[in-house]
Amino acid sequence: MFKKILIANRGEIAARIARTAHRLGVATVAVYSDADAEAAHVAAADEAVRIGPPAPAESYLRAERIIEAALATGSQAIHPGYGFLSENPDFVEAVEAAGLTFIGPSARAIRAMGLKDAAKALMEAAGVPVVPGYHGDNQDDAHLEGAADAIGYPVLIKAVAGGGGKGMRKVARAADFPAALAAARSEARGAFGNDAVLIEKYIERPRHIEVQVFGDGADAVHLYERDCSLQRRHQKVIEEAPAPGMTPEMRAAMGEAAVRAAEAIGYRGAGTVEFIVDGAGGLRPDRFWFMEMNTRLQVEHPVTEAVTGLDLVEWQLRVAAGEGLPMRQDDIPLTGHAFEARLYAEDVPAGFLPATGRLTHLAFPPGLRVDTGVRPGDAISPFYDPMIAKIVAHGPTRAVALNRLARGLEDTQVAGSVTNLAFLGRLARHAGFAAGDVDTGLIERDLAALAAAPGPAPEHLAAALLAAADPGGGALAGFSLWAPLRRSLTLSRDGDEITGAVMFEGPDLAAVEIAEATLAAHREGEGWRVGGRSPGRVLKAGGAIHVFAGAAGTFSFAPVDPLERAAAAGAGTDVIEAPMPGLVKSIAVVAGDEVTQGQPLAILEAMKMEHALAAPRAGRVAEVLAAAGAQVEAGAALIRLEEDEA
Structure with a gap:
């Protein structure tokens, strides 16, 4: 076992890795940007090293600084957590070239699953079912449009290097395909530096069920499934294990397929094989298809730990240190049911806009697992994902676990930033969700009620x-x-x-x-x-x-x-303001331009998402007050329209 490891991440996952490492007697080194100098994950480690300014590209994504920090502190291995450099094969090779151990899969395995089109071809060869679609190299617009026609609408355009819903567009009609393709390419180019896409059949009643796998480089096992169907903007909101309605036959088929996927690439460490499942008419062994493999620990791994009683980070450390698989497939337990709710700083009624703020109060009820990387007094900054905590409830049955989650959410207290807490509470009490009638469209169908913001009594x-x-x-x-x-x-x-x-x-x-x-x-x-x-x-x-x-x-x-009282009135509808702190990605108009109501005027990038700012009314642009590339605060004036003389 290692004596000291460096954790190349921040927030709740860095603190969570440190807890397991300390339980195993392993010393930990944290890395931090200037924005995180006083962060909880820094306090959780035995020592910490500054790696740069707040922007991830200047700190958490600087592989050479992280490796230098590991060598300088005498660390033997680097745990990447998730996000940032966790699925970067070049980073893996650089870590190993420096004489360090990467706690995760090989660079070859990451590359094999890094591009969705190549991964699907590999899975087909391994006998893993894949969604009908086009995954070829011909990226000509007309060819892709023809492929969509052949597959049959509705279809899904997905960036081959995508993730987190970026570079993804659902297209219901052929007439909408060109515009959707252009938008998906643009977003993929900005997010991943790669605008290649694939086309898939869109499943009308889809469920997102993933299987946790673990390998030692030769053999692999699965630790059962998680249902991640409750999503908004293709991002998970509440996850659970096991999947509601799962049958022994379906579990066996999905588990075997996931293990085949892992063994096909000689997988080492924790990974997740994600499947799209047709939930119409119940779960059937012939109605699931491979979507992608995440070659890292997943955000929602605590629900798997809750129902198996195992520590996946411990497994990661042991296998990376040279041990074989800690358990055989038949020995892995499955007990009860668990849910995880992701608590975010975000404005739900405003369309789930990421929010910032200083947490003046933060309290969680006893009896739940809470993974968090913030404390009272900490700030939610515009530089990173706005997650506050993961709230996990476990019980002997699904109904009991869901009741514990709902009650726990009601008893959670956050002040200093708007959050999705009330939204999560309403979702946990949703009748369809309680009945296990889940699919990826549930939130969208009931969004008005779930996202409502009733006033105080x-x-x-x-x-x-x-x-x-x-x-x-x-x-x-x-x-x-x-x-x-x-x-x-x-x-x-x-x-x-x-x-x-x-x-x-x-x-x-x-x-x-x-x-x-x-x-x-x-x-x-x-x-x-x-x-x-x-x-x-x-x-x-x-x-x-x-x-x-x-x-x-x-x-x-x-x-x-x-x-x-402030004497000045607001700027009204003549000024387009930044709704949150962020980076001005682009400005689409200049002074003198005539604009129509709803016309996109600027793109603001914040919390890893792009937000289009539209004209509140028709008129003429009087002045442009910000330039592309500028970092602005919430409320900053970006564009002013000439006064409406009408």
Whole structure:
């Protein structure tokens, strides 16, 4: 076993690898950018090395700096985690050339699965079923359009070097193919430096089921399947193991196919073979097809660990250190059911836009596994994936595990950034999901209800007003019955203002006036009970008042001082602003251009995604206020339209 390893990653996965390494007596070295100097993963390691500025291209993607750090600290091996350099065969070769061990597959195996078209041909030769489609070298637009016609619509255009939904477009009609192809190529070129695509048949009722495999370079085993069908923008939201509705026959067929895939490339370490499954009419052994193989540890690996009781990072370290497979196929257990929910800093009602912010409060309930790379006080920056945590629940049955997940999400508290927490909670309580009726279109079909942002109930408003009015610290202890204390207040929430008044009728009694209603309240512990109900925990943090209302969500309010109101009005619809911090990828107009409502004017790149900014109305461009390549903050003015004289 190694004595010291370097972890070439950040965030929750780096902290998670460090935990297992320490349990095995292995010392760890973290690497960090300037943005991560005080990050949790740095604190979790025995020592840490700075590798550059915040931008990944100048730090976490600088292979030579990571290898230098490993050699300088006396590390024997490098664990890549996932993302960044984890599936870069050139990095593997550089690590090994430096006399270090790469904790993962060989460069040859990564290359074999790196391009989707070549991987599919390899899998066909190995007897693994693949989706009908075109995976050839002819990238002529007309040829690809003819291939799509031959396959039959709807089809899916996918970047051959793709991942994370980038360079992917569903096309329902032949007339839409040219525009979709151009868009997929552009996105693939920007994300991967490779605009080659493949065309596949689009499965109308698809399920995304993947199989965890593990190899020692010669033999391989599978650790059962995970269902990752709950997706938005082709990115996973909630994963589970095992897959609902799985039969012994289907599991055996998928497991055997996945093992064939791994052994065909002499796979070493942890990997995932992803299949697209036709869920119409139940799961059948002849209705699954190979999509791709991820030659690394997956984000959702904790659900496999929960149902098998095994530690996949331990297996990675042991096999990389020269051991054979730790267990035989027949000895691998499968117990109960597990779910993982990905908690992100993102604005769901605004279309899942990535968000930033400083986490003024972060708390998780007991009884769940929580993998996180942030702590209270940490900032969610625009440079990296905005994941806050992975919340994992396990139970003896699917129903019990799902109940534990739903309750755990309701009891999770986050302040300082908008999150998808309420969205995850509604998804965990979704009737179809609870029944196991899952497919990749579930979220899209019910998006309006799942992404809705209901406002606070009167008791939540009352709780916030009480917190703003209550001086605390025993200040009401000298309260006089004949001179009740009354305070009028104004709170701001998402640009709206709420006015009300609080009448303290005693140190533990109050009446709250909101609009034309009056709600009675009495102190209960450190909080207040309103109208005979508990509105949830109330917390003052970061200059705001947060009401954690369980399944209803989190409501944040800012006290308004009437003497300090901003006098200037906003720019209205004449100014196109950046909705989040990011990089201006391109500007499509110049001053004087006539634009129509909805016309794309600029592309902003943030959190590894491209976002088109459209004209809010028809008009003429007065000035362009930002240039391509500029890093801008949220709210920065990018383009101004001439005033609408109408």
